[in-house]
Every structure is written in structure tokens, then in C-alpha cells.
Amino acid sequence: GAGVSQSPSNKVTEKGKDVELRCDPISGHTALYWYRQSLGQGLEFLIYFQGNSAPDKSGLPSDRFSAERTGGSVSTLTIQRTQQEDSAVYLCASSPHRGNEQFFGPGTRLTVL
Amino acid sequence: GNSVTQMEGPVTLSEEAFLTINCTYTATGYPSLFWYVQYPGEGLQLLLKATKADDKGSNKGFEATYRKETTSFHLEKGSVQVSDSAVYFCALSENTPSGAGGTSYGKLTFGQGTILTVHP
Numbered sequence: 755g756a757g758v759s760q761s762p763s764n765k766v767t768e769k770g771k772d773v774e775l776r777c778d779p780i781s782g783h784t785a786l787y788w789y790r791q792s793l794g795q796g797l798e799f800l801i802y803f804q805g806n807s808a809p810d811k812s813g814l815p816s817d818r819f820s821a822e823r824t825g826g827s828v829s830t831l832t833i834q835r836t837q838q839e840d841s842a843v844y845l846c847a848s849s850p851h852r853g854n855e856q857f858f859g860p861g862t863r864l865t866v867l
Numbered sequence: 868g869n870s871v872t873q874m875e876g877p878v879t880l881s882e883e884a885f886l887t888i889n890c891t892y893t894a895t896g897y898p899s900l901f902w903y904v905q906y907p908g909e910g911l912q913l914l915l916k917a918t919k920a921d922d923k924g925s926n927k928g929f930e931a932t933y934r935k936e937t938t939s940f941h942l943e944k945g946s947v948q949v950s951d952s953a954v955y956f957c958a959l960s961e962n963t964p965s966g967a968g969g970t971s972y973g974k975l976t977f978g979q980g981t982i983l984t985v986h987p
Contacts, residue, residue, distance in 0.1 A: 787974060797956060797977035810974065845911065856975060858903075858911040 756780070758859035760846050766865045767836055775831040775862045779848030786829050787849075787856060788821055792842035800844075803829065805851070836866045869894045873957050873978035880947055880985050888942040888981050890931075890957035898959040900924075900933050900940040901975065905954040914942075914955070918962070947985045954980045 759778045767773050779786050788800040799813040803823045814820070818836075823829040833840055843863050847856040874889040892898065902914040902924070915924030920935035929944045940957060957978040 789975075789977075796979045797958075797975075799974040799976065802974050804973075813974070847911075855913050855916070857913075860910045 777846030783848035871978035877982035
């Protein structure tokens, strides 16, 4: 079956613009995670959705970052008024209910000029 | 809070050499421990895991033992190959009880990553 997919694979934007990053998890997986991988900070947790529960937003670095998950499936990460320090690879992962392996997508490389 | 510390890289070895990548952790509860690998041009994938003290995770010749007394989960391989060249990440997740006696595994906290290069 298909793995986790993310789009776009690459995004170049200008400082101050808004961007949307999409994640399609593995079908049937109830948990969805967003992480960020950058040179200076390594791999950081951003946000976590589990079923119908309220998301864990504790990793979002500022209020310019938000995410939603529609219908318990596709998720969109939105970054408003992008800054150069937002440049990173944004990774999405999903896992089955009560599963302990997270399956990662290929990531979206975001470059803010 | 939780944290994971990995040995500084990069690590450069000759083929068939012995590999150790050290990993120690700090956690408030009883976490599950993982090693993830990122091969060049590919996404993160799970290499092995251990969910409780003294468990040994193993895969593709790699092993790591969950040592609660030393809060460590060191990765080892007896004989590395060129194809093992990759970035290795140690990680943990807190275990929380969920309904019907199950356990949910939450967000991952990662170490900094260790770049391994194996030469022929």
C-alpha cells in the first residue's frame, strides 16, 4: 500500500508570504505528526493529532504556525508571514492506533528567501 | 522535559569495522526507545526499537539494548558495510495508558543525529 505522502516536495517562497504544506497519511492511521528538520535545531516535534482528541500543539514555535486535520485524514501545516529561520525540511509521520512505529513521509523542503 | 543525547559525529569507518553510536536519554516516565535511519536521498525509517528495560532491539545486524540503570540505548553493529552509510537518530517516546488496557505512543524526541560514512 501507499506510504505517507507530502506535497509539495520543494517550496521556495519570499519572506512574508504564507505557505501551506500537505500530508496524506497511511490509510487507517489515526495518529499524525509534524516535525521539522533543520541544520541548527535537528529534528523537532511540532504538532500531533490523535483521532478526535484535541491536538498537541506544544511544539509549534510561534503563532504563525498552525495545522489542521480534516476528516481524520489529510493534514495541512500553514506558516503565515514566513521568515528565513522557517527554512527547513518539514516531515509528516503517521502511526496506527496504539502502534508505536511512526511512518515518515519524504518531507517538504521549504526555502524562505 | 525529555531529551536525547547522541555521540558527536561524523563517524568514519572502514568496511567490516565495529560500530558503536552512543545514546543516552532523560525522561520523566518509562519511555520507548528507537533508532531511526535516514539513507541519502530517502526519508526517515525505523531501524529498531525497545519498549521496556532490558529489551534488545535488532534489525539488519544492528542491535541496541534498553539500559534503564544507565539511561542508555547504544547502537552497535559487528561489521559495517558501505551500504550502512547514513544518518542515525536515537529517539524516545513517552508511553501513556490508553483505553482497554492498551498503550499509546506519542511524539518522538530525537537526538541530534550521527552521520556514519563507511569506506570500502
